[in-house]
Amino acid sequence: MCGRTCLTLDPDQVLCACKYQNSSVKKETDAHKEEKDDDIAPEDEERKGMETPEWRAEFNLGRRYQASYNIAPTDITPVVVSAAHFSDQEDQKCARIVMPMMWGMIPFWHKGDYRKHGLTTNNCRLEHLMDSKLYRGPFKRGQRCVVLCEGFYEWQTAGPAKKPSEREAYLIFVPQETDVKIYDKTTWTPSNVKLLRMAGLFDVWEDESGDKMYSYSIITFQSSKIMDWMHYRMPAILETEQQMNDWLDFKRVSDSQALATLRPAKSLEWHRVTKLVNNSRNKSEECNKPIELAAKPAKPPMNKTMMAWLNVRKKREEQIKAEQSEPSDEEDKDSATKRKNSPDANSPAKRQRFSDFKKALQKPSCGGSESENKSSPP
Secondary structure, eight states: OOOEEEEEOOOOHHHHTTOOEOOTSSSOOOHHHHHTTTTTTTHHHTTTEEOEEEOOOOOOGGGGOOEEEETTTEEEEEEEEGGGOOOOGGGEEEEEEEEEEEEEEEOOOOOOOOGSSSSOEEEEEEGGGGGGGTTTTHHHHHHHHEEEEEEEEEEEOOSOOGGGGGOOEEEOOOOTTOOOOTTOGGGGHHHHHHHHOEEEEEEEETTTTOOOOEEEEEEEEEOOOTTTTTTEEEEBOOSHHHHHHHHHHTTOOOOOHHTTTTEEEEEEEEEEGGGGGGTTTTTTTTTTTTTSSSOOOOOOOOOOHHHHHHHHHHHHHHHHHHHHHHHHHHHHHHHHHHHHSSSTTTTTOOOOOOHHHHHHHOOOSSSOOOHHHHHHOO
């Protein structure tokens, strides 16, 4: 299962992190060029032939991608697709495009507000993909995609049952280089960070005006041993470039071959995070940090009206307590006797309510009482 992700890169940085080896690019065979290449450093040789994908920003009903430490379904996120979806040129067969799409596939048959189709389409179960009216069509049309993130959040549901608010949350990510800490952006750059890549399906929905919205679902299957202690479902993670190529290249790789590339990840890392991620409105950089390093959130200041009411109530309770504990004369004794014999003797003292106190504060400070302010009849 995947219900929340983290991606803090802007579009240019996403493209830098998504450079790839385009197998359709012809290698130069000029002898003079080969001699010049002998002087290239090994690290430059690794980058040789690397392609930067194109960023294709669709209208998507005016919605845009925003980097966030806490991305939730219905947010717009970058997704990799084959350039062959938009061009028939030979050199585009293996080229890649990065597109912003909405997380949560919109049924193509839905009419009206795209946000009110009533289905949960954040994740697509692999077991039911071919039986689904929603997912079978996009899959048959080759609309495979790869969802990008620095990591995804998961809540531990395996083991003894707990209330949702008590479940421990984790950030899951792919292993990084030795000195790279995924939660600390000062330790990495877009060129050396390893993004987590999840297989998905996308579709295109049109409103009554013909405007398009691109949306996707993440493919999930039963967890393997690497994650079954945490959750019984896990996303289909593409660990290698070969897996990614086979999943995206719908013109070369058949449906059955593409499905065969989806297998449980062999290497993942994680750390526990705070419960800030439980609320998708929390976008703090503390969301993806290990719980022992995350700063404790400050308590919100109390409303001034509430604080004043609490002070008045406290003073009133102290006054009542003092009056009841120290009767000073016979009159107090008589009052106590009357209270004891009254029908309401056993009833608890009526406490001042906050709503009454708030109304009292809103009354005008001058002009007399309410009865005095009423005009007499002519």
